[in-house]
Amino acid sequence: MTRLAILDDSASVRANTATPLEPTIATRKLYVHTFGCQMNEHDTQRMGEILARKGFTRTEAADEADLVLVNTCSVREHAVQKALSELGRLRQHKHTRGTRIAVTGCVAQQEGDKLLKKYPEIDLVLGPDNIFQLGALVDRVFSGERLAYAELDESPGFQFLGSESAGVRSGRTSAFVTVQKGCDKHCSYCIVPIVRGAEVSRPLEEIVAEVERLVDSGVADITLLGQNIDAYRDPKARRFDALLRAVGGLPRLRRLRFTTSHPNDFSEPMARAMAEVETICEHLHLPAQSGSDAILKRMYRGYTKQRYLEKIAMVRALIPDVRLTSDLIVGFPGETEEDFQQTLALVDEAGFDGAFVFAYSVRPKTPAAPWPDDVPEAVKRERLHRLNDALSATAIRRAKRFVGRVQEVLVEGPSRTNKDVLAARNRHNHVVLFSAGGEPIAPGMFVPVRITAEDSGYSLRAERVSTEALRCA
Numbered sequence: 001m002t003r004l005a006i007l008d009d010s011a012s013v014r015a016n017t018a019t020p021l022e023p024t025i026a027t028r029k030l031y032v033h034t035f036g037c038q039m040n041e042h043d044t045q046r047m048g049e050i051l052a053r054k055g056f057t058r059t060e061a062a063d064e065a066d067l068v069l070v071n072t073c074s075v076r077e078h079a080v081q082k083a084l085s086e087l088g089r090l091r092q093h094k095h096t097r098g099t100r101i102a103v104t105g106c107v108a109q110q111e112g113d114k115l116l117k118k119y120p121e122i123d124l125v126l127g128p129d130n131i132f133q134l135g136a137l138v139d140r141v142f143s144g145e146r147l148a149y150a151e152l153d154e155s156p157g158f159q160f161l162g163s164e165s166a167g168v169r170s171g172r173t174s175a176f177v178t179v180q181k182g183c184d185k186h187c188s189y190c191i192v193p194i195v196r197g198a199e200v201s202r203p204l205e206e207i208v209a210e211v212e213r214l215v216d217s218g219v220a221d222i223t224l225l226g227q228n229i230d231a232y233r234d235p236k237a238r239r240f241d242a243l244l245r246a247v248g249g250l251p252r253l254r255r256l257r258f259t260t261s262h263p264n265d266f267s268e269p270m271a272r273a274m275a276e277v278e279t280i281c282e283h284l285h286l287p288a289q290s291g292s293d294a295i296l297k298r299m300y301r302g303y304t305k306q307r308y309l310e311k312i313a314m315v316r317a318l319i320p321d322v323r324l325t326s327d328l329i330v331g332f333p334g335e336t337e338e339d340f341q342q343t344l345a346l347v348d349e350a351g352f353d354g355a356f357v358f359a360y361s362v363r364p365k366t367p368a369a370p371w372p373d374d375v376p377e378a379v380k381r382e383r384l385h386r387l388n389d390a391l392s393a394t395a396i397r398r399a400k401r402f403v404g405r406v407q408e409v410l411v412e413g414p415s416r417t418n419k420d421v422l423a424a425r426n427r428h429n430h431v432v433l434f435s436a437g438g439e440p441i442a443p444g445m446f447v448p449v450r451i452t453a454e455d456s457g458y459s460l461r462a463e464r465v466s467t468e469a470l471r472c473a
Contacts, residue, residue, distance in 0.1 A: 030056040031065035035083050036073025038259060039225055040105055042176040043128055044071050046161045047104065050134045063093050067100050067138065072107035074191055077361035080107055091121045100141050102126060106195040110364070113148035122146070128181075128196065129153045131161055152197040154182065156235060160202045162210040173410065173444030175219045179207050179243060180226030185262060187289075188300045188367040189332065189360065192227050199227075201234045204243055211247050220254040220446075221410055222247065229258055230265035241269035248277035254446070255410070255427060256280045260287065263311055264302045275318040282319055283429040286311070287327035291346030292339035295332050300367065305346060312350055323398075323428035326355040330387055331380035333360070333371040340383050347390045353398045353428075354458055355391050359384055395457025402430070402451045406465055409434075413443045424449070431459040439464070 030051050034044045047069060048058065059065055068090055073079040083103075093099040102124035103115055109127040116122055123141045126134060127150030137147055160178050182197040183190070211222055224247065226232060232240040240258075248256045256279045263286055274280045286308075290296050293304045315322055328343060347355075359380040362373055409424035409432045416423070422441060424432045434449050441447060449462035 028054075028056045028066045029059040029064050030067050030069065031059050031062045032069045032071065033062075033083075033086055034071040035079050036071075036075065036105065038176060038223065039128075039178070039181075039227065040071050040073055042178055042225055043105065043131060044069070045176070046131055047071070047134055050131070051138065054135050054138060062090060062099075063097070065093065065099055066097075067102065067141075068093070069102050069104055072103060072105035074106040074110050074195055074363070076358055077363070083107055087119055087121065094121050100124070100138075102138075102141070104128070104131070106191070109150050109152070109195040110191065112150045116146055116148055124148075125150060127151060129158070132159070154198040154200060156200065158200045160206070162206075172217075172219055174221040174223070174412075175214050176223050176225050177207060177210055177214070178202065178225045180229055180232045183228045184231070185228060185264070185302070186300060186367065188298060189329065189363065191363040191366055194365050196227055199231055201226075201232045204234045204236070204238050204246055207243065208246050208250070211250060211253065215250060215252050218444075220252070220444075222253060222256050224256070224258040226258075227260065228262050228265065230261045230267070230270060239269070241267070241273045244270065244273040244280060245277055248273070248279045250279075253279050257283065257429070259285050261285060263288070263308050266311055266315075268314060271315045271318045274315075274322075281427040281429065282321055283323045283325070283427070284315060285325045285327075288346060288350070289327060289329050290332065290335075290339070291343035292335070293342075295335055295339050295342075298334060298368075299329075299332065305342065308346075309349060321401075321428075323353045323430070324350065325429075326350070326352050328355050328357045328387060329360050330357065330383040331360040331375040333368060333374055335360075335375055340386075343387065344390050347387070347394055351398060352391060352394055354395050357384060357387050357391065392457055396454055397457075399430070399454035399457045399460065402426075402428075402460055403453060404451065406448060406450050407432070407462075408446050408448050409462070411441055411443050411445045411447055426460070432462050433459060434462040434464060437464055 032044055032048065034040055056067065062068060070083055070086055072083040090101055094101060100123045101121055103122055104126045105128060108125045112125060115125050123146050124137055125148040126137065129152055130149045133149060137149065140147060180199065180201045182199045183192045184199045186193050214222065230240050232243060261284065266286060288308055289299055289301060291305050296304065312324060330340060362369055407426045409426050411422055411424045413423060415421040415433055420435065421433050422436055424447065426432050432449060433455065448465050448467055450465045451460050451462050453461040455461050
């Protein structure tokens with residue numbers, strides 16, 4: 001456990017902040033900008049709940065906020081730079097309104113009190129394991145202190161922060177539930193073990209109880225979260241397949257998802273649970289990172305391309321219609337054109353339905369940090385372009401199998417690009433776009449549709465059908 005310095009620098013705050021009247025509890029407004037993964041989204045929800053109990057209400061306008069949370073990600077350099085750019089934009093609100101600014105998440109854990117010294121507009125730096133302290137720390141911030149709390153808690157008794165009551169999520173149909181945190185894999189490029197710590201798993205009964213509360217409040221779609229979720233092993237040595245069966249068997253739960261998996265830990269018992277438990281959705285996100293054995297070895301991934309393909313074959317033998325997505329990195333130190341060609345070949349051999357692709361960036365304190373970043377940026381960009389083209393072609397080919405099917409989709413709301421079109425999600429985690437046809441359809445409703453077309457491979461077009469058509473499908 002690492003404890004960072006706690007700064008109390010009221011004079012500095014007064015020097016860098018306007019001093020309007022202190023907002024009353026009833027009038028405080030909160031603005032949040034979240035970067036990064038679903039774990040960060042979950043942390044943002046927890047922080048919002050804590051601050052709601054302190055009297056804060058959410059606003060979508062930063063210039064109205066009394067408190068701003070910038071929840072950061074440090075897995076990629078690009079995400080770090082975007083978060084720091086956001087701080088620059090927020091600085092004006094501090095001077096005009098006296099807005100307090102808190103930086104949370106992985107960059108907060110990575111940099112700690114250095115952020116306070118480098119960015120005088122920041123009032124609070126808070127690591128992910130210290131979220132439970134947010135309410136008390138915000139009170140101190142509004143009293144004029146500047147604080148940095150970034151302790152990693154790697155103890156078996158770590159208290160996971162879940163939703164505290166059914167009413168917290170009233171009106172939501174989907175929810176995240178954390179089951180495990182941290183990672184022991186120490187891949188050479190990855191900063192997660194540094195900013196999230198060692199693996200700690202949550203007791204199975206505690207997870208089941210939280211899901212039951214959420215289902216009681218109307219949640220029908222649950223995503224279990226963990227940095228290396230397949231390594232789940234609770235204090236009674238129960239593994240992830242046991243957790244999947246326990247949660248997936250709960251009455252009234254309609255859909256169960258999970259992320260993120262690791263090829264070394266994903267096992268046949270987990271695949272069998274996916275195949276046998278009706279609520280578990282037919283989607284597996286299994287990051288490959290590279291198709292080159294030489295690069296996988298330098299990445300400390302612990303498997304070969306062939307071993308990865310064997311895992312996929314095992315899953316598809318049990319779940320033929322599974323949708324498979326992945327993560328891929330280009331431009332890792334030492335990657336040759338031949339190495340990259342092996343990644344292109346993996347896209348075709350694995351038959352990915354989609355993937356997140358990244359150009360390698362050096363992350364501080366990782367094993368690869370001292371290694372020469374010897375693939376030129378222009379080459380990284382060109383390889384990203386070729387890889388995206390290959391993935392797009394494969395995704396389009398794979399998505400065509402859905403055309404003509406009748407499926408039940410969970411409505412999320414209007415499409416971001418066309419308010420007359422609804423965006424929903426099928427069990428395979430495709431975004432499905434369809435017209436309501438003048439009928440009142442609210443977010444959270446399950447609606448039967450017929451898939452009419454693939455849309456660039458990553459989303460599907462559909463039309464409304466009757467419930468009877470769904471029963472006959």
